[in-house]
Amino acid sequence: MNSGNGSSPGRSRWRGRAADAALAAVLAAAIAFQAYGIASTWGGGYWWPGAAAGAAVGVIxxxxxxxxxVAAAAGLTVAAASVPVSWWFGLPAEPGPAAALALAVLTASAVGRLPARPACAVAAGGLAVVGIAALPELGSSSGMPVVWLNLVLWLGGLAAGLGPRLLAARRRRAAERVRRDERLAVARELHDVVAHHITGIVIEAQAGRIEAPEGPGGGRSRDSFAAIEAEGAEALAAMRRVVGLLREEDGASLSSPAERLTDLVERFERRGGPPVRLHRPEDEPAWPPEIAAAVHRVVQESLTNVARHAANAGEVTVRVTRDGEELTVEVADDAPGPPPRPRPGGYGLVGMRERVRALGGTLEAGPRGGGGWSVVAVLPLADRRSP
Known part of the structure; x- marks a missing residue:
């Protein structure tokens, strides 16, 4: 299994090289055929400008x-420039078959892989080159076959790029439906089973407080039952928030990421943790749901580690900043001295790192230069699903 998974990238590279070798052979044949046809009909050295343009676009x-x-823009520029040059010097119509074939490959590559706006720009640029090539041939029949060939190849490149793109979009929609159904199923289980049992715990704790005997022992029992009731009520409220999050169609939460971070910090302080300074973006953050969940998880687990291993810290700083398309989350404490035990081996840190890496980000944790411990996660906000 491991060897198969490890060789998959190698097979992909091999297929890419084989495809490029086949494309190079086809382009070379197209250039040779074009040069032979022009030399046979036009004679002289009329063949080499078209061959040079075809070779240039082919290499691109x-x-x-x-x-x-960049490759699509360069290919379109070369092809568009060859049209007025060929017309001005009385050369055969351009782009010729070789350049048109290379442009079709560039169009398919851009439309299939680039984001929507640059993909549309490349497709429109290819159509513009076809239109520019048709202008000098209006009213003439000699160059129109080349114009029609350019149009057909452009349509072929457009179709070759749109096919995989539409298929990938369809697969994403199907995956989203599956994830939504799974979220709803989990939400029903949490609401019908887990929340029911937590409610029972809260009710039993309330009854225990009432039935606890008088006296010092009874007072301690009532305090314990009160703590159980408070924790159960808080767990029930958190469960309801999770159920609401899972039932949202678009994955958006019932409260904003900033509100959830504030609530998380307040609960940490209420439970006796060190004071927390929370710094977050001024405007309301519009983060993708998976990014908001990762930020919440990193802060939550980091504060839990502070409560366990750095209870003597004087202050904890939670800082969330955005720089372009990256979101940075930092949680740092100022506990004096070395940590009581090595923290990187904990499962919480492993879970945080795996969650962040799954989103294309990085996470670093370790001692600070001035004392204490810090966790820094960098998460990309750009669309990770783009091909």
Whole structure:
């Protein structure tokens, strides 16, 4: 199993190289066929400008994976520039078959992989090149076959790019439906089973407070029952918030990320934790649901670690900042001296790191230079599902 999974990227690279080799062979054949046809009908050295343009766009197409948007823009620029040059010097119509084929490959690559706006821009640019090439041939029949060939190849590239894109969008919608159904199923279980038992615990704790005997022992019992009741009521409220989150169609929560962070910090302080300074963005953050959940989880687990291992800290700082398309979450304490035991081995830290990595981010935890411990998570806000 491990060897198979490890060789998958290698197989993918091999297929990509094989496809590029096949494309290079097809482009070379197209350039040779174009040069032979022009030399046979036009004679002289009329064949080499078209061959040079086709080779230039072909090389760009072969390098498209290094930057699809830049490659598409460069290919369109070369093809568009070849049209007035060929018309001005009385050369055969451009883009020729080789350049048109390379442009179709660039169009398919951009439309299939780039975000919507640059993909539409590349598709529109390809159509504009076809239109520019048709202008010098209006009223003439000699160059129109090349224009029609350009149009057909552009349509083929557009279709080749749209097919995988639409298929990927359909798969994402199907996956979203499955996740939504799973969330609703979990919400029903939490509401019907877990919440029912927690409610029973709260009721039993209330009854215990009433029935506790008088005297010092009874007072301690009433305090214990009161603590159980408070914790149960808080757990029930948190359960209801989770159920509400799971039942939201778009994954949005019933309260904003900022409100949930404030509530988390207040509960931490009510339970006897060190004072917390919370710094968050001024405006209301519009984070994706999975990012908001990850931020909440990182802060929650970090504060739990502070309560367990740094109860002597004078202050805890929770800072959430945004820099472009990255969100940084930092939780730091100022507990003096080394931590009482190594913290990286805990499952909480492992769970945080796995959650952050699953979203394409990074998490670092360790001692601070001036004393204490810090956890820093960097989460990308950009769409991670884009191909």
């Amino acid at each position: 197409a072969l390098l498209r994976r290094r930057g699809r948007a």
